[in-house]
Amino acid sequence: MQPIQLKNICKTFRLGDTEVKALDGVCLDIEPGDFMAVIGASGSGKSTLMNVIGCLDQADSGSYLLEGRPVGELKKHQLSDIRNQRIGFVFQGFNLLPRTSALENVMLPLLYYRGELPAAQQRQRATKALQQVGLADRMHHEPNQLSGGQQQRVAIARALVNDPAIILADEPTGNLDSRTTLDVLALFQNLNDQGITIVLVTHETDVAEHTRRVIEMQDGKIQRDFKVENRRLA
Amino acid sequence: MKWSKWIVVALRSIARNRLRSLLTMLGIIIGVGSVIALVALGEGSQADITENIAAMGTNLIIVVPESTDSHGVRGGAGTSSSLSLADVEVLRKKAKAISYVSAEVRLSEQVVAGNSNWNTTVQGVGKDFLLIRNYQLAKGGFFGEREVSAKAKVAVLGQTVAKELFADQDPIGQRIRVRKTPFQVIGVLAEKGQSNMGNDQDDIILMPSTTALYRLSDGKTVRGLLASAVSSEKISEAKEQITAELRKAHRLRDGEKDDFDLRDQSEMNSMASQVTGTMTLLLSAIAGVSLLVGGIGIMNIMLVSVTERTREIGIRLAVGARGGDILCQFLIEAVVLCLCGGLIGILSGLGIAFGLGQIMGISVSVNPLMIVVSVGFTLAVGVFFGFYPARKAANLNPIEALRHE
Numbered sequence: 001m002q003p004i005q006l007k008n009i010c011k012t013f014r015l016g017d018t019e020v021k022a023l024d025g026v027c028l029d030i031e032p033g034d035f036m037a038v039i040g041a042s043g044s045g046k047s048t049l050m051n052v053i054g055c056l057d058q059a060d061s062g063s064y065l066l067e068g069r070p071v072g073e074l075k076k077h078q079l080s081d082i083r084n085q086r087i088g089f090v091f092q093g094f095n096l097l098p099r100t101s102a103l104e105n106v107m108l109p110l111l112y113y114r115g116e117l118p119a120a121q122q123r124q125r126a127t128k129a130l131q132q133v134g135l136a137d138r139m140h141h142e143p144n145q146l147s148g149g150q151q152q153r154v155a156i157a158r159a160l161v162n163d164p165a166i167i168l169a170d171e172p173t174g175n176l177d178s179r180t181t182l183d184v185l186a187l188f189q190n191l192n193d194q195g196i197t198i199v200l201v202t203h204e205t206d207v208a209e210h211t212r213r214v215i216e217m218q219d220g221k222i223q224r225d226f227k228v229e230n231r232r233l234a
Numbered sequence: 235m236k237w238s239k240w241i242v243v244a245l246r247s248i249a250r251n252r253l254r255s256l257l258t259m260l261g262i263i264i265g266v267g268s269v270i271a272l273v274a275l276g277e278g279s280q281a282d283i284t285e286n287i288a289a290m291g292t293n294l295i296i297v298v299p300e301s302t303d304s305h306g307v308r309g310g311a312g313t314s315s316s317l318s319l320a321d322v323e324v325l326r327k328k329a330k331a332i333s334y335v336s337a338e339v340r341l342s343e344q345v346v347a348g349n350s351n352w353n354t355t356v357q358g359v360g361k362d363f364l365l366i367r368n369y370q371l372a373k374g375g376f377f378g379e380r381e382v383s384a385k386a387k388v389a390v391l392g393q394t395v396a397k398e399l400f401a402d403q404d405p406i407g408q409r410i411r412v413r414k415t416p417f418q419v420i421g422v423l424a425e426k427g428q429s430n431m432g433n434d435q436d437d438i439i440l441m442p443s444t445t446a447l448y449r450l451s452d453g454k455t456v457r458g459l460l461a462s463a464v465s466s467e468k469i470s471e472a473k474e475q476i477t478a479e480l481r482k483a484h485r486l487r488d489g490e491k492d493d494f495d496l497r498d499q500s501e502m503n504s505m506a507s508q509v510t511g512t513m514t515l516l517l518s519a520i521a522g523v524s525l526l527v528g529g530i531g532i533m534n535i536m537l538v539s540v541t542e543r544t545r546e547i548g549i550r551l552a553v554g555a556r557g558g559d560i561l562c563q564f565l566i567e568a569v570v571l572c573l574c575g576g577l578i579g580i581l582s583g584l585g586i587a588f589g590l591g592q593i594m595g596i597s598v599s600v601n602p603l604m605i606v607v608s609v610g611f612t613l614a615v616g617v618f619f620g621f622y623p624a625r626k627a628a629n630l631n632p633i634e635a636l637r638h639e
Contacts, residue, residue, distance in 0.1 A: 051633055054552075056552065056632050056633050057633060076556075076557065077556045077557070077558070080551070080554050080555065080556040080557075081554060081556075082554075083551075083552060083553065083554045084553060084554020084555075085554065089552050089553065091636065095545065095548075095549045095552075095636065096549075097546055097549065099250055108549070108550070108553055109553040109554055111239065111243075111555075112550070112553065112554040112555045112556070112559055113554075158553065162554075
């Protein structure tokens, strides 16, 4: 089953008297195991696309199927549950809770899990996610004791912990220097090789070159959609 | 979602901002603390007052003569001499609802013993006086029926008088003189302390009513009768019987006014509880105001906290928290904050009450109901003032919250 199918998605924002078409008839299918970059100038609609895919926002029109479920018809609390169980977010600014250990940050989504999950199992899953990002030895450090790259890896572990259908990363390397950027991209490639679907928003073309597929947005429309021929390995 | 989990989250967030949390709680702490302290002290002193009233005598009924009224000039309570020793005998025989009765002749006299002297109240009373007024003997004995009918020259001293006249000597068997009449000391009363009105209840000399009336006084002025009802439920019945018997003994016709007046402890009790009732009302008003101010403080800080933690709320919403989860988190934080404040307030209030009670010599009585009520009230304050900020947090848009700097 395809995790994501977007058909004719439109989203309009009002800014005073002017209407801005952030998304204007976007059609997009994302295959499982894909690693896709969304590029485009600021204001091209790529962030809005991310928010719609991530169920933080709902489209005005068009249909969005996430693993076969019509997201456009879901209620607010159902969107919360989808974000909780099917989607992992990675942000530019890391967005970890301050004065909270890496382990507890990773366990945060499990706090809102609606099923039965004993505390020991929560801990186990968070530990496993931290191992996946190579931070098992930094579990009890707080964000201010970690470097930028490490903080972003904690954020990636948090995105992984609920075993999501897709990871959405919004400018995940925007706050990192070139060396840690490569570290994080290597981690994404590694996770993708394990079969995890990743969508990454960026404005840097050399970051996009590390993915398998690139779509370029402009004025709320998909301008180009192409496979990366010679994928760069970080 | 488990409540225990939220309480842990709330406690952690409170612990993260210790100073701010403490300042936030201060309003609640002061409100609850002052109420607990003042109520504990107030109830304690009320208990003191009731105890003092009870110590005046068990189920005490006091009969005083009506005021004199000569040609329209009224002399005030107890000025007529309508009561006599014969009334005591009448009541003893006929009023079934009273267990003891005694006359009371009261004189202020200069008393001499050896080369010391002292001015004190001399009270001529019956043999049951100790039982009626709850006095105890410290030493020696008391006079009985025989001494009363023989107008015997015997005296029982209060602690103050014994100390003033005999210092460290044993007064038993010693002689004292009252108006040149020698008396033999046969007993000393146990210490009773100050009365409610602040007079020293140990500054007295007791002697048989007949002795005081005929040897020292004018032979007719009985200041009053003291009676105790058989039980507290029988007080009104006893009062009716006393009225009926005395009217008969005084040959009062129907429609004629009583020439005596009855008083009992319930009147004094109701007066005392009226005073403390007013005090309690004032205290509750203070409590209400300070809890209101404290609650507004909590709301203020919670609103600041929601703004300050907008990004955190955004993160939580992004990883799948529902609006209700956020609402719960902030509501519980406010409630926990209030409850912590309430608990600290209760503890410090009790500390202050016991401290002040110790210093000022007032009893402290802790009413568990009061503690339950104040905990309930702080809980309500937390929910009431925490709800608006919590709802504000829950309704945040996750996209905007995440973008918040």
